[in-house]
Amino acid sequence: EVQLVQSGAEVKEPGESLKISCQGSGYSFIGYWIGWVRQMPGKGLEWMATIYPRDSQTKYSPSFQGQVTISADKSISFVYLQWSSLKTSDTAIYYCASARAGSYHFDLWGRGTLVTVSA
Amino acid sequence: QSALIQPATVSGSPGQSITISCTGTSSDVGAYDYVSWYQQHPGKAPKLMIYDVSNRPSGVSNRFSGSKSGNTASLTISGLQAEDEADYYCNSYTTTGGVSYVFGSGTEVTVL
Numbered sequence: 676e677v678q679l680v681q682s683g684a685e686v687k688e689p690g691e692s693l694k695i696s697c698q699g700s701g702y703s704f705i706g707y708w709i710g711w712v713r714q715m716p717g718k719g720l721e722w723m724a725t726i727y728p729r730d731s732q733t734k735y736s737p738s739f740q741g742q743v744t745i746s747a748d749k750s751i752s753f754v755y756l757q758w759s760s761l762k763t764s765d766t767a768i769y770y771c772a773s774a775r776a777g778s779y780h781f782d783l784w785g786r787g788t789l790v791t792v793s794a
Numbered sequence: 795q796s797a798l799i800q801p802a803t804v805s806g807s808p809g810q811s812i813t814i815s816c817t818g819t820s821s822d823v824g825a826y827d828y829v830s831w832y833q834q835h836p837g838k839a840p841k842l843m844i845y846d847v848s849n850r851p852s853g854v855s856n857r858f859s860g861s862k863s864g865n866t867a868s869l870t871i872s873g874l875q876a877e878d879e880a881d882y883y884c885n886s887y888t889t890t891g892g893v894s895y896v897f898g899s900g901t902e903v904t905v906l
Contacts, residue, residue: 710895712840719797720832720840720883722895734894770839779828779887779895780845787839 677701679709679771679785686791687761695788697771699752704728708774709754710781711745715767723769726754727776761792798823798884798898805904811872814901816884817865822896824865828887831860831869835880843882844869871903879905 682696697709710725723739726732728747735745744757754771769788772781799817806812816823816831823829829847832840842851844860847867857872867886871878884898 712897719900720834720885720897722885722893722897725894735892736894737892740892772840778845779826780830780842780885781832781840782842782845782851784839784841 677783679773679783681769681771681785681788684789684791686793689761689763689792689794691761691792692757692759693761693790694755694757695769695790697754697756697785699773704747704749704752704754704773706776708776709747710772710774711743711754711756712770712772712781713739713767714770714787720770723756725774728752728754761790763792763794765790766792796896798886798896800882800884800898800901802899803902803904805906806871806874807906808874808876810874811870812874812903814869814871814882814884814903816867816869816886816898818867818886818896819865821890822886822888823862823867826887827862829860829862829867830885831858832883832885833878833880834883840883874905876905879903 680698708725711723713721724735724745726745728749747754771785773783831844834840847862848860859870882901
């Protein structure tokens with residue numbers, strides 16, 4: 676079965692670092708853009724960043740540029756989202772989603788990773 | 795880049811048709827035929843329902859249809875069913891301000 680498998684829920688304190696992951700299962704990331712989408716509690720979807728694992732080309736929303744880092748390891752079909760210093764406002768569900776190169780829609784989504792940042 | 799504007803709620807009775815609007819600008823919805831729609835049930839991941847304004851992925855009911863006029867895109871659900879009760883988000887590709895994608899504010903669909 677083709678799917679995106681995300682890492683499990685995280686509970687962190689403000690100021691801590693975090694790296695969450697998204698793995699392609701049943702297909703290769705090659706030829707796809709992989710993006711991260713944030714959903715804060717009770718709120719809507721926000722596009723954060725996308726990466727093209729084939730050449731690690733990245734695009735960031737200005738709202739998230741400098742706040743997070745997206746990276747990929749194409750050899751094992753993993754994409755990551757990383758924070759160096761979490762804030763309580765980073766509490767949210769983070770979804771990874773894929774878009775075939777040349778398309779502009781996310782046709783496959785992971786189940787989401789809940790990140791809770793609390794003192 | 796502000797979120798695309800959607801009505802907060804839309805409701806209808808079973809069997810009726812409803813339409814959700816998604817208003818953007820000449821830099822996003824009006825500039826590209828790359829509008830997509832996503833359905834999200836509570837506690838679940840979003841699911842692609844419409845792409846490139848009016849195309850349905852395999853497996854999505856033909857009760858769902860999309861269109862666009864100028865800076866406004868629309869999603870129509872015909873023959874409304876209880877299972878259609880969910881949140882719906884539009885999304886548009888854009889190249890303005892370094893942004894690649896912008897989502898709509900989301901619409902809660904209630905089946906009366």
